[in-house]
Amino acid sequence: MKLSDIKGLGPTTEKYLNELGIFNAEDLINYYPYRYEIIENTDIDKLEDGDKIVVGGICENNPNVFRFNRKLNKMTFRLNTGRFIARVDIFNRIFLKDKLTVGTPITVIGKYDQKHSSITASDIKFGLIEETMIEPVYHSSFKISSSKISKLIKASLEKIKIKDYLPGSVCQKYKFISKDEAIKIAHNPKDKRSLNKALKRLKYEELFNFMLKINYLKDRKKKGNGLKRKVSYSKVEKIINNLPFELTKDQEKSVKDIYNDLISENRMNRLLQGDVGSGKTIVAFIALYINYLSGYQGALMAPTEILAHQHVLNIKRLLPNLNIVFLKGKMKTKEKREAKELIKEGKADIIIGTHALISEDVEYKSLGLVITDEQHRFGVNQRGNLKNKGMTPDILYMSATPIPRTYALTLYGDMDISSIRTMPSGRKPVKTILKKNKDIKDVLYMMLDEIKKGHQIYVVAPLVEESEKIELEDTYKLEEKMNKAFGKICKIGVMHGKMKPDEKANVMNEFKEGKITILISTTVIEVGVDVPNATMMVIFDSFRFGLSALHQLRGRVGRNSLDSYCILLSDRETKRLNVLTKTNDGFKVSEEDFKLRGGGDIFGTRQSGDMNFKLADVKNDYDLLLITKEDSSRFIKSKEFNEEKYSHIKSSVENSLNQD
Numbered sequence: 001m002k003l004s005d006i007k008g009l010g011p012t013t014e015k016y017l018n019e020l021g022i023f024n025a026e027d028l029i030n031y032y033p034y035r036y037e038i039i040e041n042t043d044i045d046k047l048e049d050g051d052k053i054v055v056g057g058i059c060e061n062n063p064n065v066f067r068f069n070r071k072l073n074k075m076t077f078r079l080n081t082g083r084f085i086a087r088v089d090i091f092n093r094i095f096l097k098d099k100l101t102v103g104t105p106i107t108v109i110g111k112y113d114q115k116h117s118s119i120t121a122s123d124i125k126f127g128l129i130e131e132t133m134i135e136p137v138y139h140s141s142f143k144i145s146s147s148k149i150s151k152l153i154k155a156s157l158e159k160i161k162i163k164d165y166l167p168g169s170v171c172q173k174y175k176f177i178s179k180d181e182a183i184k185i186a187h188n189p190k191d192k193r194s195l196n197k198a199l200k201r202l203k204y205e206e207l208f209n210f211m212l213k214i215n216y217l218k219d220r221k222k223k224g225n226g227l228k229r230k231v232s233y234s235k236v237e238k239i240i241n242n243l244p245f246e247l248t249k250d251q252e253k254s255v256k257d258i259y260n261d262l263i264s265e266n267r268m269n270r271l272l273q274g275d276v277g278s279g280k281t282i283v284a285f286i287a288l289y290i291n292y293l294s295g296y297q298g299a300l301m302a303p304t305e306i307l308a309h310q311h312v313l314n315i316k317r318l319l320p321n322l323n324i325v326f327l328k329g330k331m332k333t334k335e336k337r338e339a340k341e342l343i344k345e346g347k348a349d350i351i352i353g354t355h356a357l358i359s360e361d362v363e364y365k366s367l368g369l370v371i372t373d374e375q376h377r378f379g380v381n382q383r384g385n386l387k388n389k390g391m392t393p394d395i396l397y398m399s400a401t402p403i404p405r406t407y408a409l410t411l412y413g414d415m416d417i418s419s420i421r422t423m424p425s426g427r428k429p430v431k432t433i434l435k436k437n438k439d440i441k442d443v444l445y446m447m448l449d450e451i452k453k454g455h456q457i458y459v460v461a462p463l464v465e466e467s468e469k470i471e472l473e474d475t476y477k478l479e480e481k482m483n484k485a486f487g488k489i490c491k492i493g494v495m496h497g498k499m500k501p502d503e504k505a506n507v508m509n510e511f512k513e514g515k516i517t518i519l520i521s522t523t524v525i526e527v528g529v530d531v532p533n534a535t536m537m538v539i540f541d542s543f544r545f546g547l548s549a550l551h552q553l554r555g556r557v558g559r560n561s562l563d564s565y566c567i568l569l570s571d572r573e574t575k576r577l578n579v580l581t582k583t584n585d586g587f588k589v590s591e592e593d594f595k596l597r598g599g600g601d602i603f604g605t606r607q608s609g610d611m612n613f614k615l616a617d618v619k620n621d622y623d624l625l626l627i628t629k630e631d632s633s634r635f636i637k638s639k640e641f642n643e644e645k646y647s648h649i650k651s652s653v654e655n656s657l658n659q660d
């Protein structure tokens with residue numbers, strides 16, 4: 001229905017509504033109040049001077065009108081509340097004058113002045129409020145007020161027919177009122193109870209539809225389009241038994257999950273998550289090996305060249321008989337051509353690289369498995385590109401930002417998840433200490449202690465978003481500071497985003513070899529190399545980071561049996577940062593992060609346009625989200641899910657798949 005079809009809605013108003021993003025009557029009725037004003041009669045016995053007052057009474061006289069100028073006027077009259085008589089002043093409501101006659105029952109809302117027994121009213125309602133009055137408040141503009149919007153919505157609600165997509169079985173289960181009724185109540189609530197019921201019904205529907213899409217997507221992605229493989233698990237066991245260490249339970253379980261996915265006829269779409277250092281890499285390698293045994297090529301993408309190179313060295317050690325190809329961004333033309341040919345002819349068994357794997361025209365002979373390490377670093381489109389390279393390769397994502405399972409289920413609802421929760425044995429938890437900037441001296445002494453023991457230290461410079469220039473300055477300022485303190489006793493190295501890859505590699509190598517004792521860097525630098533002798537990390541202005549990011553950073557230390565420390569410097573947000581001093585469990589950290597920041601970090605990694613709910617809020621309505629997840633998954637498998645009525649879900653999922 002067009003806006004112009006609504007009674008009392010002219011072209012000017014239509015323009016104002018357009019500016020609020022409302023283009024038709026459906027938009028209008030879906031424009032929910034952002035809050036509700038609850039008006040209750042004030043308890044007169046508790047009333048004090050200057051309090052807000054809501055009081056009913058009878059007009060004792062016709063109002064006196066004062067006009068100060070063209071824009072400013074005031075009416076004054078006496079109100080008999082039954083308990084006392086108050087003078088009421090109200091500004092700029094001259095249009096109410098004819099209705100405010102002697103004997104009229106009204107409710108006055110305003111501010112109470114005890115000394116003069118007067119009320120400066122902000123609003124007057126006709127009639128007495130019996131219990132509670134709830135007024136919807138809409139996001140409005142200077143041009144169109146909340147109450148005008150309210151009126152227009154009420155007018156259009158009378159005319160419009162509202163489609164109800166919620167399955168009958170669900171409505172029955174929760175005794176939901178109809179959508180029609182719920183929307184009417186949301187815009188025109190009578191009491192708190194029915195309002196809450198209506199809002200719950202509407203939120204449920206939003207979340208249900210969202211989860212329905214995700215569940216549909218999950219089914220759609222998987223069904224039957226996997227690769228045919230035959231590998232016996234005994235071969236997998238053999239390589240596991242030959243490892244220099246025993247796999248942790250979670251690692252073993254993850255390998256099994258992946259094995260089962262790979263040999264099944266459905267396509268794998270799995271997330272492997274676990275803290276930094278939890279041992280995801282070996283699981284990925286075994287996955288690549290299974291894939292190889294079944295006759296396919298496998299690709300492993302790492303976020304940086306340093307990490308990719310590390311993977312190459314490690315996998316060659318594990319699988320010396322396989323043909324491993326390292327594809328770098330910067331390679332000699334001839335070298336690169338040869339590498340690509342090996343891949344095309346199928347002579348390369350496993351291909352490891354960075355973005356080069358996808359950003360260039362690499363042709364695979366038989367790509368069967370694609371693994372991305374630190375998946376959140378890759379944009380959606382890049383991932384999409386890669387998927388199209390082979391046939392329909394199985395996909396494994398690895399992430400070191402652990403997400404509590406429940407959250408992950410919704411965020412990565414279209415994926416299966418394996419989690420590595422326990423660290424390999426022999427790890428000592430990092431001791432995390434929070435310090436104020438004024439206590440920098442203590443910190444320097446702690447650093448000195450470590451240096452004296454022959455240990456090494458990471459110093460993380462404050463990160464300033466998108467400002468390389470400031471980043472540089474800050475890094476150099478820190479270098480100066482560190483040089484003043486320790487320049488005479490040890491070597492200090494600096495790494496920052498502006499350096500060339502080989503310059504970075506040089507600094508990194510010197511740190512690894514122990515020539516550099518203190519390494520100053522920004523997080524832009526992937527400190528991917530394992531330096532077990534580094535036992536301390538000092539992070540300046542740590543409030544700038546999300547908890548999960550800080551947790552990942554501190555994972556760089558504590559890589560041997562020595563005591564190791566992470567020192568967080570910050571004058572701000574100490575309550576939030578304190579979480580890190582209390583736990584070393586990445587899953588717990590990200591859960592706290594989620595609670596405190598609404599999953600800022602987490603949702604940032606996988607934003608979905610579908611998540612823009614009108615009423616529901618992923619954080620506050622999380623329990624409801626979980627319920628709808630279950631309900632929708634059951635529904636999608638039921639007979640009720642008839643394609644006709646729910647075809648809009650199908651088409652919107654197909655659309656989002658095309659973008660992926």
Ligand code: ADP
Pocket residue numbers: 245246247248251274275276277278279280281282400424425530
């Ligand atoms: P991440 O999950 O961060 O990728 P890695 O796979 O790099 O962690 O593992 C960190 C280190 O732990 C590596 O040196 C690896 O060899 C070692 N490691 C992995 N699994 C185990 C295990 N089950 N027992 C002992 N050490 C292990």
Ligand code: MG
Pocket residue numbers: 280281373
């Ligand atoms: Mg890793």
